[in-house]
Amino acid sequence: MRILxxxxxxxxxxxxxxxxxxxxxSADWATRLDMAQDALAVGPFELxxxxxxxxxxxxxxxxxxxxxRGDVTPVIILTALDQVSxxxxxxxAGADDYMVKPFDLSELSARIGSVARRYAGNPNPLVHVGPLxxxxxxxxxxxxxxPVVLTAREWALFEALVQAPSQVLSKGQLEEHLYSFDDSxxxxxxxxxxxxxxxxxxxxxxETERGLGYRLGRS
Numbered sequence: 373m374r375i376l377x378x379x380x381x382x383x384x385x386x387x388x389x390x391x392x393x394x395x396x397x398s399a400d401w402a403t404r405l406d407m408a409q410d411a412l413a414v415g416p417f418e419l420x421x422x423x424x425x426x427x428x429x430x431x432x433x434x435x436x437x438x439x440x441r442g443d444v445t446p447v448i449i450l451t452a453l454d455q456v457s458x459x460x461x462x463x464x465a466g467a468d469d470y471m472v473k474p475f476d477l478s479e480l481s482a483r484i485g486s487v488a489r490r491y492a493g494n495p496n497p498l499v500h501v502g503p504l505x506x507x508x509x510x511x512x513x514x515x516x517x518x519p520v521v522l523t524a525r526e527w528a529l530f531e532a533l534v535q536a537p538s539q540v541l542s543k544g545q546l547e548e549h550l551y552s553f554d555d556s557x558x559x560x561x562x563x564x565x566x567x568x569x570x571x572x573x574x575x576x577x578x579e580t581e582r583g584l585g586y587r588l589g590r591s
Contacts, residue, residue, distance in 0.1 A: 373397045373398070373419055373484070374400075374416070374552070375400070375417060375419045375420070375421060375484070376402065376408060376411055376417045376421070377392070377401045377421045378405070378408045378420065378426065379401070379423045380423065380425075380426050391480065396524035396550075398528075398549060398552045400417075400552045403427070405426050405428050405429045405431075408420075408434070412438075412445075419445065419446045419484060419487065420447045421450055423450055423451060424458075425451070432465050435465045435467060439466035446487045446488070447466065447468055448467065448468060448480075448483060448484065448487060449467045449471065452473045468490075469487055482509065486509075492536070501588060501589060502574070503515055506534060508534065515573060522569070526568060526572075528550050529549065533587065533588040536588075537588045543562045543563075545585065546586065547562060550562075550565075566580075574589075
């Protein structure tokens with residue numbers, strides 16, 4: 373997933389950013405709301421992690437403006453504000469989840485996965501594709517009962533296809549799933565990832581639509 377982190381605490385922000393990268397997501401980090409607005413204008417992002425107290429304003433009005441202009445990007449609030457009234461305000465403003473600092477990074481990973489599955493239209497983390505048993509929550513794959521080990525980037529690419537099983541994703545769309553603004557991307561990176569995934573998962577796991585992109589195998 374391509375995620376925008378909006379957090380001004382450099383220590384926490386670095387920890388969350390590293391966790392997102394380790395989970396295979398592409399992550400851009402803004403420390404101010406104006407930076408975040410510029411990033412969203414370029415986008416697209418699949419999830420926003422939003423602090424509520426930023427140097428140039430509060431996150432709640434920022435979120436309300438997002439929703440008012442029709443932006444349906446999932447938002448998880450990360451904040452030290454722990455009163456019930458704060459949670460209610462955040463959720464009523466359009467947040468999809470609300471986490472109070474300090475929080476466990478593994479729990480954040482789980483909540484990101486849960487929100488992503490809901491927006492993909494299938495909250496069930498267990499998916500079967502041909503001989504593949506995919507657990508989106510545990511981030512594991514078994515092929516004919518045997519575990520398959522993927523790198524973080526390989527997982528991120530395959531997960532993008534699993535979350536959009538009826539769609540053809542272009543090379544550019546897949547690059548957006550895997551890389552942030554600052555990452556350098558080789559011209560054949562996606563092709564190389566797909567090749568390695570086919571070796572691990574089977575050649576029919578990913579189909580090529582010539583001139584268009586890739587889709588999840590339909591077998």
